[in-house]
Amino acid sequence: MITRGFHCVRVRTFVDRIGEFLSLSDCEREALTNLQGRTRSLRRGAVLVREKDRTSDFFVVSSGMMMSYVLLDDGSRQILRFLFPGDVTGASALAYANSPESVAALCESVVCLFDRTQVADVLTRHPRLALALTALDQAERAAMTDRLAGLGRTSAQARIAAVLLDLRDRLRRTGEDVASGFTLPLTQEEIGDASGLTAVHVNRMLRQLEDMGLIVRQGSRVILADETRLRRAAKYVDRLAGVDLSWMVLSGE
Amino acid sequence: MITRGFHCVRVRTFVDRIGEFLSLSDCEREALTNLQGRTRSLRRGAVLVREKDRTSDFFVVSSGMMMSYVLLDDGSRQILRFLFPGDVTGASALAYANSPESVAALCESVVCLFDRTQVADVLTRHPRLALALTALDQAERAAMTDRLAGLGRTSAQARIAAVLLDLRDRLRRTGEDVASGFTLPLTQEEIGDASGLTAVHVNRMLRQLEDMGLIVRQGSRVILADETRLRRAAKYVDRLAGVDLSWMVLSGE
DNA sequence: CGACGCGTTGACCTCGATCAATTAGCGTGG
DNA sequence: CCACGCTAATTGATCGAGGTCAACGCGTCG
Known part of the structure; x- marks a missing residue:
């Protein structure tokens, strides 16, 4: 393992x-x-x-x-x-x-x-x-x-790409250094349970993304090699980025 | 129509x-x-x-x-x-x-x-x-x-059953009389877009539920004929039912 | 009347599930 | 150090749920 x-x-x-x-x-x-x-x-x-x-x-x-x-x-x-x-x-x-x-x-x-x-x-x-x-x-x-x-409307490949991007962004937000890739903290079964797929198919999709050159895998380490295309494949949006509370003019005390 | x-x-x-x-x-x-x-x-x-x-x-x-x-x-x-x-x-x-x-x-x-x-x-x-x-x-x-x-883990049939039960419960909560069935306020395409299926397959699943005797359809009217089995088919839980704010002991004024 | 939206049904195909076998990494006790 | 055993990853073969495409019916509306 x-x-x-x-x-x-x-x-x-x-x-x-x-x-x-x-x-x-x-x-x-x-x-x-x-x-x-x-x-x-x-x-x-x-x-x-x-x-x-x-x-x-x-x-x-x-x-x-x-x-x-x-x-x-x-x-x-x-x-x-x-x-x-x-x-x-x-x-x-x-x-x-x-x-x-x-x-x-x-x-x-x-x-x-x-x-x-x-x-x-x-x-x-x-x-x-x-x-x-x-x-x-x-x-x-x-x-x-x-x-x-x-889950409702995208392909298996898109869901896996989305999980990878999401994990990366959340890891980065915790202060993890993620620039040169990160260690997947999940088994393929867990990725499957998050994305509505079987572990076997998760494996195939990871291989597919690798064959397409969108990611590189070294053991359980993953590098998002072509982020632009990966993002496109995933239809991915980083939600946490856009939070805006500036309108909140309540007294700060 | x-x-x-x-x-x-x-x-x-x-x-x-x-x-x-x-x-x-x-x-x-x-x-x-x-x-x-x-x-x-x-x-x-x-x-x-x-x-x-x-x-x-x-x-x-x-x-x-x-x-x-x-x-x-x-x-x-x-x-x-x-x-x-x-x-x-x-x-x-x-x-x-x-x-x-x-x-x-x-x-x-x-x-x-x-x-x-x-x-x-x-x-x-x-x-x-x-x-x-x-x-x-x-x-x-x-x-x-x-x-x-x-969406991630249940069959098409279960999802349709879940949509029907959910709609019924929410309609009932608004005060609609729903005991003898209700008029489906949605096209099959809309049901599909809610459940991650195509309109064609929604149609087939409705027919299937009807053939199984779980529902009766009269035009766009639906009667949930065998609610127990329908609920089982859907793995359905009515969430709004269980809200409990009794612990909230803040001054009520 | 004709166009349109929706429902219904059949034929066919594809994506992802399932089943099964093999391999790889690691921890254990000897 | 090595043999064994566990868990996870990997790969192939096959199956089936659900998608896609196409045709048709029916009611409504302009």
Whole structure:
């Protein structure tokens, strides 16, 4: 087997993430920092939340890489989303008593858990933070609509190209050096479960992209050799890039 | 052509919708009511928002039926969501200057538009409303993950069954009498664009469900004859049913 | 009346699934 | 160090769900 030597070195917190597109007041920063909840370490494969579990937690991935997914009764799995350091999830706890999805670690990871009542409390006192969190959520929502369109309307090759570009962009955003390629932190089966394909067909599509010269593979390392054509093949749009909260003229204090 | 005689008679507002799962204080109710924005009527097929349009609006469907969708460059369309009276959309305006998706009317419809700064203002002053809106959004998010799993991992037959059940439940929630079946407010092409299939195959799957005795069709009217088996065929879960905000102990005023 | 949009059906083909066998990398215990 | 065993990657052969193309019916509207 090819070594899955993936480690996100950087740790990213709630504050880092929200601060990315909203400059925080000292007061807001303090409120978020005081929120620091329980920390939990997870081994590869460990399940943090199981579908239908009773949960009241909100959480942020500190380091590592995780995924959220649902299982169908025939045993097949649909991966909904990959989670990188700084990513927030579990907002569904705000609406549901039981989790609509499972969350598990894809490699050694650390997460930080927050109780929903505390989160609600902070968001109530700091409306700008609430809006920032909403904005984060909207960005994820947009990414999800792209995946939806991908599954419904694009070819296997396009979906694989999209997964590669998406992973690269998200890894880069965590501070990973990705210029000369990156180590695929996923098995081909996992890529398949994210893109609605079988592991076998994922393999064939990777080979095809390689034969076409769009990517280069060295073991589990991937280089996006011809990004322009890869992007075209994927019909890919980077959603997180376009977030714009400049209209938000609420008092910064 | 078979008459598409669909009309949502009931009108539902923001207040109605949020009031469904959160009992509002007079103050909150008033704030929402004062928010009533510009009203716009749309004919079937009219496009309210086009992808990439600059938008700063938030809106609520008052009556009729609409859809949000994205178009791929090869001309194919993925319908992301159907919108019924009381449904809120455009929350992406909170994060983006340009709309990530298009929105159009599926029949004569009326929508109510609100400027995002006004909405943000009200949500800031009434945190419980902000949380309620977040909860609504989470419910839609959960529905979207189901669609994602459906597209990625289920058969054509299951997807069609899921669309039928989803439409029925949402129509019922708007107050439509749906017990003895309902008029399909969509063309088979639209059903296909929502489920990632071609119109031709949608037709075949409808026939198949009919032959299996799960549904009965009379023109464009559909009766869900064997709901238990239909539900099983669809792997269907009604997400909006389980919303629970009882934990929210913020002062109700 | 003719054009058009939608539904329906049949014939055929393709993409991706399935089944099966082989190979590669790595960890383990001896 | 080496033999064994595990997991993942790879490749070939075959199958079938769903797409594509084409024809036709039917109701509506100009």
